[in-house]
Amino acid sequence: MLPLFTVILSFVGALAVGLTPPERLRTIRWTALITALLGLITAAFATLQYHIADGGYQSVVSLPWVTSLGIQFKSGVDGISLSLLLLTGLIAFCGVLFSWDIEHRANEFFAFFLALIGGVYGVFLSLDLVMLFVFYEIAIVPKYFLIAIWGSTRREYAAMKLVIYSFTSSSLIFFSLLALYFGAGLNTFDLTRLTTEAHYSQTFQIVVFPIVFIGFAVLAGMWPFHTWAPTGHVAAPTAASMLLAGVVMKLGAYGCLRVAIGLLPLGAQHWAQWIAVIAVINILYGALIALVQSDFKFVIGYSSVSHMGFVLLGLATLNTTGLNGAVLQMFSHGVIGALLFALVGGSIYRRTHTRQLADFDRLIDRMPTIAWLFIVAGLASMGMPGFSGFVAELHVLIGAWQQPLFSVWILVVAGLGIIVTFAYTLIKIHEAFFRRSATANDPAHPLPEKYPPLTCPETVALVVLIAAALGVGLYPKPLIELINSGLAPLVAALATGAVTP
Amino acid sequence: MNYSILLTALLPELFVVLSLFAALGVDYGLLRHHPLPTRSRIAASIACIGLVVGIAVIIGQMLWFAPRSLGQDQIVLTSLTLGAKALLFGLATIVCILSADQAPNTHVSEYYALILLSTLGAGFLVCTENLLLIFVALELVSLSLYALTAFNKSSRASAEAGLKYFTFGAVSSAFLLFGLSYFYGVVQTLNLHDATLAITSLEAIPPLLRVAILLILVGLGFKVAMAPFHFWVPDVYQSAPTPVAAWIASGSKVAGFFVLIKILQPVAITSSTKAIWMGGVALGAALSLLIGNLGALRQSNLKRLLAYSAVGHAGYMLIGVLSGTVEGMAAVLFYVSIYALANLGAFGVINLVSDRNGLTADIQDIAGCWKRSPLLALLTAVFFLSLAGIPPLAGFIGKFYLFFSAIEAQPTIAKWYEGAYWLVGLALIMSAVSLYYYLRVLKVSFVNDPVDTPAPIRVTNAEWICLGLLALLVLIGGMFPDPIIHFIRCSLAG
Numbered sequence: 001m002l003p004l005f006t007v008i009l010s011f012v013g014a015l016a017v018g019l020t021p022p023e024r025l026r027t028i029r030w031t032a033l034i035t036a037l038l039g040l041i042t043a044a045f046a047t048l049q050y051h052i053a054d055g056g057y058q059s060v061v062s063l064p065w066v067t068s069l070g071i072q073f074k075s076g077v078d079g080i081s082l083s084l085l086l087l088t089g090l091i092a093f094c095g096v097l098f099s100w101d102i103e104h105r106a107n108e109f110f111a112f113f114l115a116l117i118g119g120v121y122g123v124f125l126s127l128d129l130v131m132l133f134v135f136y137e138i139a140i141v142p143k144y145f146l147i148a149i150w151g152s153t154r155r156e157y158a159a160m161k162l163v164i165y166s167f168t169s170s171s172l173i174f175f176s177l178l179a180l181y182f183g184a185g186l187n188t189f190d191l192t193r194l195t196t197e198a199h200y201s202q203t204f205q206i207v208v209f210p211i212v213f214i215g216f217a218v219l220a221g222m223w224p225f226h227t228w229a230p231t232g233h234v235a236a237p238t239a240a241s242m243l244l245a246g247v248v249m250k251l252g253a254y255g256c257l258r259v260a261i262g263l264l265p266l267g268a269q270h271w272a273q274w275i276a277v278i279a280v281i282n283i284l285y286g287a288l289i290a291l292v293q294s295d296f297k298f299v300i301g302y303s304s305v306s307h308m309g310f311v312l313l314g315l316a317t318l319n320t321t322g323l324n325g326a327v328l329q330m331f332s333h334g335v336i337g338a339l340l341f342a343l344v345g346g347s348i349y350r351r352t353h354t355r356q357l358a359d360f361d362r363l364i365d366r367m368p369t370i371a372w373l374f375i376v377a378g379l380a381s382m383g384m385p386g387f388s389g390f391v392a393e394l395h396v397l398i399g400a401w402q403q404p405l406f407s408v409w410i411l412v413v414a415g416l417g418i419i420v421t422f423a424y425t426l427i428k429i430h431e432a433f434f435r436r437s438a439t440a441n442d443p444a445h446p447l448p449e450k451y452p453p454l455t456c457p458e459t460v461a462l463v464v465l466i467a468a469a470l471g472v473g474l475y476p477k478p479l480i481e482l483i484n485s486g487l488a489p490l491v492a493a494l495a496t497g498a499v500t501p
Numbered sequence: 502m503n504y505s506i507l508l509t510a511l512l513p514e515l516f517v518v519l520s521l522f523a524a525l526g527v528d529y530g531l532l533r534h535h536p537l538p539t540r541s542r543i544a545a546s547i548a549c550i551g552l553v554v555g556i557a558v559i560i561g562q563m564l565w566f567a568p569r570s571l572g573q574d575q576i577v578l579t580s581l582t583l584g585a586k587a588l589l590f591g592l593a594t595i596v597c598i599l600s601a602d603q604a605p606n607t608h609v610s611e612y613y614a615l616i617l618l619s620t621l622g623a624g625f626l627v628c629t630e631n632l633l634l635i636f637v638a639l640e641l642v643s644l645s646l647y648a649l650t651a652f653n654k655s656s657r658a659s660a661e662a663g664l665k666y667f668t669f670g671a672v673s674s675a676f677l678l679f680g681l682s683y684f685y686g687v688v689q690t691l692n693l694h695d696a697t698l699a700i701t702s703l704e705a706i707p708p709l710l711r712v713a714i715l716l717i718l719v720g721l722g723f724k725v726a727m728a729p730f731h732f733w734v735p736d737v738y739q740s741a742p743t744p745v746a747a748w749i750a751s752g753s754k755v756a757g758f759f760v761l762i763k764i765l766q767p768v769a770i771t772s773s774t775k776a777i778w779m780g781g782v783a784l785g786a787a788l789s790l791l792i793g794n795l796g797a798l799r800q801s802n803l804k805r806l807l808a809y810s811a812v813g814h815a816g817y818m819l820i821g822v823l824s825g826t827v828e829g830m831a832a833v834l835f836y837v838s839i840y841a842l843a844n845l846g847a848f849g850v851i852n853l854v855s856d857r858n859g860l861t862a863d864i865q866d867i868a869g870c871w872k873r874s875p876l877l878a879l880l881t882a883v884f885f886l887s888l889a890g891i892p893p894l895a896g897f898i899g900k901f902y903l904f905f906s907a908i909e910a911q912p913t914i915a916k917w918y919e920g921a922y923w924l925v926g927l928a929l930i931m932s933a934v935s936l937y938y939y940l941r942v943l944k945v946s947f948v949n950d951p952v953d954t955p956a957p958i959r960v961t962n963a964e965w966i967c968l969g970l971l972a973l974l975v976l977i978g979g980m981f982p983d984p985i986i987h988f989i990r991c992s993l994a995g
Contacts, residue, residue: 066898068986069905108871130901134892141891144940148948156944160937167936171929174901178908178925 003046003059003077003125006039006085007135010092010118018111025106029096032110036096039117040089047082047482055079055485057127057192065131070181070188075125079486080257080327083479084124084250087334090468091246092117094338094461095239098346101455102150102237109150113239116142120247124254129177129189132259133170136251140166143232143240143248150237153295158228158235165218165228172215173255179208180263194263195493202266209267213260213275219252221308223282230301238346241297245304245337250330253311257326257490261315265494268318275316276400276410282309283417291424296348296355299428300340303381306421307333307389313414314396317406320484320491322399325392327483332388332472339377339465343370347458348432351451357428361437367451371433373462380469382425383418388472391480393418510571510578513555513562513586514621520551521617528610538602541609545601548613552594552620559587574630574692581834581992585627585759588838592752592845593620595967599849600744602961603857606654615652616748619645623756630693632681635760639677639724642753643670649748650741662740669723669733677720683713688767697767700774710768714778717764718785725757727819728788731812735796738808743856746804747848750811751841758818758837762830769825782823786924789816794931797938803851803862806938807844810888813935814840820924821903824910831990832906836899838985839887839978843896846884846971850877853964858956864942869951874958876965878946883972887979889939890932895978900932902986 013035020028050058060076077085095113102109115138122135140163147159181189184198200208218225229249233241261268286306293299307329314326347370348363349355364371380387397414400406454462472479508515524547532540568579593616604612622641629635647670651663685691687710688699700710722730738746768774793813800806818840821833854870854877855862870878887896907921960968978985 064983066983066986068983068990069902105871134897137892137897141886145947148944156948160940160944163940164933164937168930168933171933174904175926175929178904181905182908 001059001061002042002049003082003085004061004075005042006046006089006121007118007125009035009038009042010114010121014111014114014118017107017114020107022105022107025103028106028110029100032099032114033093033096035114036089036092036117039121040086040093043082043085043089046077047086050077050079050082050482052079052481052485055488060127065128069130071130072128072188072190073131074127074190074192075131076127077125079482079484080254081124081486083327083331083482083486084247084254085121087250087331088117088120088124088247090464091242091334091338094342094465095242095246097457097461098242098342099237099239100457101350105149109146109237112142112145113243116146116243116248120243120251123251127191129180129191129194129259131189132191132255133173133177136173136255137167137170139248139251140170143244146240147232147236150240151235152237153235154231155235158231162228162232165225169215169218169225172211173259176208176212176215179204179211183208191258191262195489198263200264200266205264205267206270207267209260209264209271212264213256213271216252216255216260217312220249220256220311221252221282221305222312223278223285223305223309226282226286226305226308229305230298233301233304233341234295234297236345238342238349241341241345242338245300245341246334249304249308250334253308253315253326253330256312256315257323261318262490262493268494272316272318272403273405273407276313276403276406279309279312279316280410280413280417282306282312284309284413284420287417287420287424291420291427294357296344296357296360296428296432297341299357299424300337300344303340303421303424304333304337306417307337307381309417310393310396313400313410314392317396317399317403318494319399319402320487321395321402323487323491324480324483325395325397325399327487328388328395328472328476328479329392331479332392332469335465335468335472336377336381336387336389339462339469340374340381342458342461342465343374343377347454347462348374357431358439359437360432360435361447362434364433366448369454370451373466374433375429376466377469378425378429380466380473382421386470386473388469388476391473391476506569507571507576509566510562510569510576513558513590514624516554516558517551517590517617517621517624520547520554521614523547523551524613524617525610537604537607537609541604542601544610544613545597548597548617549594551617552590552597556587556590556594559583559590563587570630574694575634576628577630578628579992581989582628584988584992585755585834586624588841589620589623589627589752589755592755592841593617593748595845595849595971596744596748596752598963598967599747599852600742601963606652612649612652615645615649619649619748620752623752626756627759630763632685632691632693632696635764636674636678636681639756639760640674642756643674643724646670646745646749646753649745650737652745653742656740658740659742662737666733666737673720673723673730675720676716676723680713680716680718680720683709684717687713693763693767697770700767701770706773706777710774711777714768715781718778718781721757721761721764722785725754725761725818726789726812726815727785728792728812728816729785731789731792731815734812735805735808738811739802739804739862743804743848743852743862746807747845747852750807750848751845754811754815754844755837755841758822758833762822762833765822765825766830775825779823779825782819783924786816786819786823787927789813789819790927790931791816794934798934800938801864803855803864803867803942804848806864806942807847807851810935810938811844813931814888816931817900817903817928820907820921820928823921823924824907826906826910827990827993828906829903829910831986831993832899832902834989834993835982835986836903839895839899839975842971842974842978843884843887843894846880846968846975847888849964849968849971850881850884853877853958853960857959864945865949865952867942867946868949869955870946870958872951873955874960877958877960877968880968880972881946882943883975885939885942887975889936891936893976893979895975895982898979898982900928902982904928
C-alpha cells in the first residue's frame, strides 16, 4: 500500500495547488515542494521496506476495477520499479526547486507538474497492463501544457510534436495490449499472470514484439523516432525538461523492459540484434549531432538521445549485466540529464538570457561556481569514473560483450560513440566557459563582470543531484542489488525460453 | 389492447406531450406581450418540468415494472430501452436549459415544442421493434430537426442549412422506406423479432434481402453521419442554432445508432447474412474515420470541427456495429451515450463563448478562456479530452471497449486482412490524429491570451449545473465504468 501513496499524494497535491488562487505564490510553491518531498520520502521508505532477499513484487494492492473487461487495479513494486520511483521522487523535488521563480500562472504550472509526476509514478507501480497504459496516457496531456504555456523556443510546435509522437506511439501500445490479451486467452490484463501463465507462441511473439517495443521506445528517444526529444526538451521550461529527460524518457524504456521483453522473451531474442543496431546508431548519431549544435540546450537534448542509446543497448543484451546496466543507465541519465538541463536551461539561461554558445564570453570568469558545477556535470555525463554514468555504461558494454549474438561492429560503433561523447563534452565546455565571444562584445551593452550567484533553491537542487550521481558512482552496490532482484525472474524467463538462432 | 396498460407504459411521453401543449398555450395565451427573454425562460422551464417528470416516471417504471412489450412489440419496455429513453430525455432537458437564455427568433414556444416533439420521436424510436413505427418515429425526429435547423429565420446560412438537411434527409428517408419495404417483402412481417426467426429459417439468401439491407444502410447511414453520406453534417452543425446542433449531435445520434443496431440484429445472427452488410459497414467505417478526422484538421470553426469529428466518431462506433456480437452492441451503446454527454458539453461551451456574444463559433472565440473563466476552461478540457479518448475520462473506456469487442468478435484470423484488426489499427492512428485538433481548441483556450477586448462570458446558474453535471458524468463514466457496462450488457443479453 505504501508505494501507492506516491501517486495519491501527487494527484492530491496537484488538485490542491490548482485550486489555490494564483496570487498566493508562497503557498503554491511550498505545497508543491512538500508534495514532491513527501513523494520522495515515500519512495525511500518503500525501498527500505522492500525485502531484497524475497524478490518479486511486494506491497501488492489488488482491487477490482472494470471486471467486465478483465481490467483490475493492481499495483506493486519490485527492484526495477523502486529504483525508478526513487529517481522520480528525486527529479520531482529538484524540479520544483528549479521552478521556484515561476510567477506566471504558478498554480496551474505546479498542478500540471504534479499531475505529470503522478502519472509517472503510476506507470512504475502498475501491475495491470491497462492501468499502466492509463497512467502512461495521463502523463501526456500535462506535458503539452507545460511546454505550450511556459516554454520558450517554438514552444507550441514542440509541444504539439511531442504529444503527437507520444499519442501515436501509445496507439501502437493500445493495439498490442489487445493482442496480448486475446493472444493469452486468460481474460485478464494482469501483468504478473500474463508473465507466468500466458504461453505466447513464437510466431506471435515475433510479430507482436516490434509493435510493443517501438510503441514504448518512441518515448525512450529511439532513432529514427527521436526527433520529438530535442525540440521538446529545448522548448520546455527548465523543470519540464528536467522531467522529460529525467523520467519521461524512462517511461518508454521501462515499458520496453517490463512489457515488451518481460512478456515476449522469444520475440526479444529474435529482434535483439536489430535493437542493438538501432541503439548504437542512437549513441553515435546523437553524439555527432550534439557536436555541431550552437544552442547549448540542443547540445544537452541530443546528448540525451545519445545516452538513451545506452539504455536500448543494455536492453538488447538480454543478460543480467546488460539489463542491469540499462536500468542503472536509466537512473544515471535521469539524474545527470536533469542536472545538465537544470544548469543550462535554468541557472545559466536565467543569467545570460541566451543559450547561443557564440554569445557566451568566458563564463568561467563571470559565473565561476556555475561553470565548475557544469564541468563536473559534464564529466559525469561523459562517463567519468566515480560518477553513476561510468558504472552504468560499463555494465552495458560488458553485457554487450557477453552477448554472442552481437557482431563486433556493434561494440566498435558504441566505442566510437563514447569517443565522440568525450569530444562534444570537452568542446562544448570550452566554447561555453573558456572562449572569448566574437559577437557578444557590444560596447553599448557590456556583459556584467560577475553574474548573480546561485540562489538557495538552485543550490539545494544542484547539490542533491550531484550527490546522487556521485553516490551511485562511488557505491553502486545497493542499487545494483536492488535492480538485480527485480531482474532475476526476467532473466530466468529469458534463459528458459531461449532459442538458438 | 388494454388502454390502462398502454397509458401506464406511455406515461412519460404523456407528461412530455402535456408540457408541450402547456408551453405553447402559456406562451400564446398569457405571455403574448411580455419581453422575449421572459417568454423564452418560461417556455423552457415548462419543457424542462415535463421532461424531468418524464425521467422520474421512467425511473419508476424501471424499478417497479417487469419488462413488457405491447401490441406485438410495437412498444418494448425493457431496462435498456427505458434507460435509453431516460438518457434522451435528460439530454433534451439540458438542450432546453442551454437555449433558455437566448431565443433564436420570436416564436419561442414553437422552438421548445419542436425540441419536445423530436425527443418524443427519439423516445419511440428506441422503444419500438416494429418496422413501421421505427420509420414513423424517425420521421418525427427528422422533420422536427429540419425545422429547428432553419429556425434562425434572420440568418441565410441557417435557412440554407435547413434546406440542405431537408433535401438530404428526405432522400435518405426514401431510401430507408424503400429498403424497409423490400425487407418486409422477404420476411413477411413488420415485427423485428419475427423477422429474425424468418431470416434464420431461410435456406438461401434471396437477392432481395441484399438490396433491402443495402438500402437500409444507406438510409440510416445518412442519419448517423456515416461517410460517404455525411455531406449535410458540416453545414448543418455550423449554421443551425448551437443548442439545436448540440441536440442533433447528441440525441439524434443516440437514437440513430440504437435503431441501426436494432435493424441489423435480425441479419447479425448467422455468418451468411452477416456477410451481406459487413463489407459495406467496414468500408463506411474506414471512410468515416478518414474523412472525419482528416477533415477536422483544417477547420477553424468550432462547430464545423465538431461536425467532422462527429463523422469520425461515427466511424469508431461502426467498428462496434461491425462485430455484430452482443458485446459489440453493448460497446456501441456505451460509446454513443458517453459521446453524447461529452459532445453536448462541448456544444454547451461553444454556446456560451460564441452564440451568447453574437459570434459565429470561430476558434478564436474561446481564446484566453483560462483568464476569462478558469472553471469554464477546465470544463472545456474535460469535454474535449473525453472526445479525444484520454484517460481517465469516459471517452477512453468507450474506445477501449469498442476496440476490445471488435477484436473479441474475431480474435483469430487466417489472413491478415480479415477481421477487425486493420480497422482497429486505422481507428487508433486516426485517434492520434484527432488529438491534434482537439488539443488545438484547448491550446487556444489555455495558452492564448484573449483577443483584444473580449466580451465577458455570462453563465447562468442552471447552465453551470448542466455543464458541471455533464463533466461529472464523463469523469465518473471513465473512472467507474463497470456498473454502466454491466447494466448495458445484461439488459442486451436479456
